[in-house]
Amino acid sequence: MSQRLARVVRPLVTLAGLLLLWQAAHWLNGERDYLLPGPLTTAQTAWAKAPLLLDHALITGAEILLGLLLGCLLGVVSALALAQVRTLERWLLPLLVISQAIPVFAIAPLLVLWLGYGLASKVAMATLIIYFPVTAAFLDGLRQTDPLWLDQARVMQARPWRVLLLVRLPAALPALASGLRVATAVAPIGAVVGEWVGASGGLGYLMLHANARMQIDLMFAALFTLALFAVALYWAVDRGLARLLPWVPDSRTRAAPSA
Amino acid sequence: MLDRVPPADPPHPESPGDPATIEVAGLILKAGGAPLSRPLRLSLPVGQWTAVLGPSGVGKSTLLKALAGLGPDGDLTDGRTGGLAGRVAYMAQSDGLLPWLSVADNGALGARLRGQPVDRVRLATLLQAVGLKAQAGLRPDALSGGMRQRAALVRTLMEDRPVVLMDEPFSALDPVTRLDLQDLAARTLAGRTVLMVTHDPMEALRLAHRILILHGRPARLDTPIIPPGVPPRSPTAGDLPARHAALLERLHHLAAEGGR
Structure with missing residues (x-):
């Protein structure tokens, strides 16, 4: 019970600490709202402009979620294909690494040019940024199956695709979960960068817009909304994964079983 | 018996x-x-x-x-x-149980990997014989070392x-x-x-x-x-x-x- 309580209290204490630091920085800056608005001003603005923020948050949220879905789907399929076909891996893996070496920021204008100012270019950006961590993590997991499990399957005269389905794939799920966590954390970057380059809506667009008009409090409110969404999304994915993979040792959620 | x-x-x-x-x-x-x-x-x-x-x-x-x-x-x-x-059936020092499967499903692994029907009656008999009937639905991480090895024995015997x-x-x-x-x-x-x-x-x-x-x-x-x-x-x-x-x-x- 006390452990449950601590789990709730700890993030609240962290949040309070951050707010205090923010307020302190605001004071030290001479309370100049046009440079760094205090937490209170930001909260007031957020409250006053809540419908506007929500409108744009929904756009960004949709971009992030669609990008996550698409990026994860592509990543999972790619990793499976690469793990199954050795030749494919030799040809495509270097390409994958090169694609990751090109910063998304650099191709963002191109994507906007090709896919337009709407949702598609941002979803593409988020997908691009998510695709690599998911593919790399899942491929790693598929490669690192416990050799004993594979030996056993061989002695059992297992069919290869059944080994993939019943042994290698479930064994790689914890690695995929790590990839998904990273993907969830970086997905907002893709969407917001896309909005900065060219958009007609979304929190990134709103921030750029507010910044240009010296509405720094609105910019902070948008930033805060984005952070809130990102943290909530990460938390949901993290808890969901822990629930879906109950056999994975997780020191946070489980005491060691007694022998 | x-x-x-x-x-x-x-x-x-x-x-x-x-x-x-x-x-x-x-x-x-x-x-x-x-x-x-x-x-x-x-x-x-x-x-x-x-x-x-x-x-x-x-x-x-x-x-x-x-x-x-x-x-x-x-x-x-x-x-x-x-x-x-x-x-041959093979049993190693480490139990080699799949951590995401229950004891019973680990016992049935060989048949499932070959795409054959699982002999549920035989599985139940074997689980009973090694004293794991009550634990059949548990995952390996809930078992002691001895129980895990018993589960591995069931998997080995299921291979027949x-x-x-x-x-x-x-x-x-x-x-x-x-x-x-x-x-x-x-x-x-x-x-x-x-x-x-x-x-x-x-x-x-x-x-x-x-x-x-x-x-x-x-x-x-x-x-x-x-x-x-x-x-x-x-x-x-x-x-x-x-x-x-x-x-x-x-x-x-x-x-x-x-x-x-």
Whole structure:
């Protein structure tokens, strides 16, 4: 019970600490709202402009979620294909690494040019940024199956695709979960960068817009909304994964079983 | 009693003739392409336990894997392995249970991997026989080390193969649990041809009809030791303590020889 309580209290204490630091920085800056608005001003603005923020948050949220879905789907399929076909891996893996070496920021204008100012270019950006961590993590997991499990399957005269389905794939799920966590954390970057380059809506667009008009409090409110969404999304994915993979040792959620 | 689980094929009657032994000849163990042993000749009496003792690193596990058909062809072994492929079940030191499957599903793994229907009745009987009926729905991480090894035994028995290869199956257990598991294995594997690698001379003396010692570099097999009586023998019965001492002395001597 006390452990449950601590789990709730700890993030609240962290949040309070951050707010205090923010307020302190605001004071030290001479309370100049046009440079760094205090937490209170930001909260007031957020409250006053809540419908506007929500409108744009929904756009960004949709971009992030669609990008996550698409990026994860592509990543999972790619990793499976690469793990199954050795030749494919030799040809495509270097390409994958090169694609990751090109910063998304650099191709963002191109994507906007090709896919337009709407949702598609941002979803593409988020997908691009998510695709690599998911593919790399899942491929790693598929490669690192416990050799004993594979030996056993061989002695059992297992069919290869059944080994993939019943042994290698479930064994790689914890690695995929790590990839998904990273993907969830970086997905907002893709969407917001896309909005900065060219958009007609979304929190990134709103921030750029507010910044240009010296509405720094609105910019902070948008930033805060984005952070809130990102943290909530990460938390949901993290808890969901822990629930879906109950056999994975997780020191946070489980005491060691007694022998 | 549900203790004894009969194999699908009745064991051959014991006789010195060819069908009563599984013969392996000219088996050369290899590690990284380099020969690890002389050509080994090995005869396993059908329906009996054969134990392999020897200093660590001599190639006991390699021998077992070679017989199980594991290891890349031409790298691990040369020679004939008596056509064992498809007739063996394999049980390693680590239980090898899949952590995301329940005890029962781990038992059914072989059939599912081959795309065959799972014999649920046999599975239930085996779980009952090893005392895991109540734990059938639990995942391995909820079990003790002894229970996990029992679950691995169920998986091995579900394979229903005439030959069972075991690589130090009980070495990670505490002494009392180990004695229990040894008795259980002797009971449930009765009638099958068992080859067990162990580093524990007492385990070999308790369970095996014949004991082989693999030693030297390149490794060779000595003439088998055949302890009197029928396994599983009590650790204190007859001259077992004296034999244990002699066997330990012998292994110690061989280990010192190998280290020179």
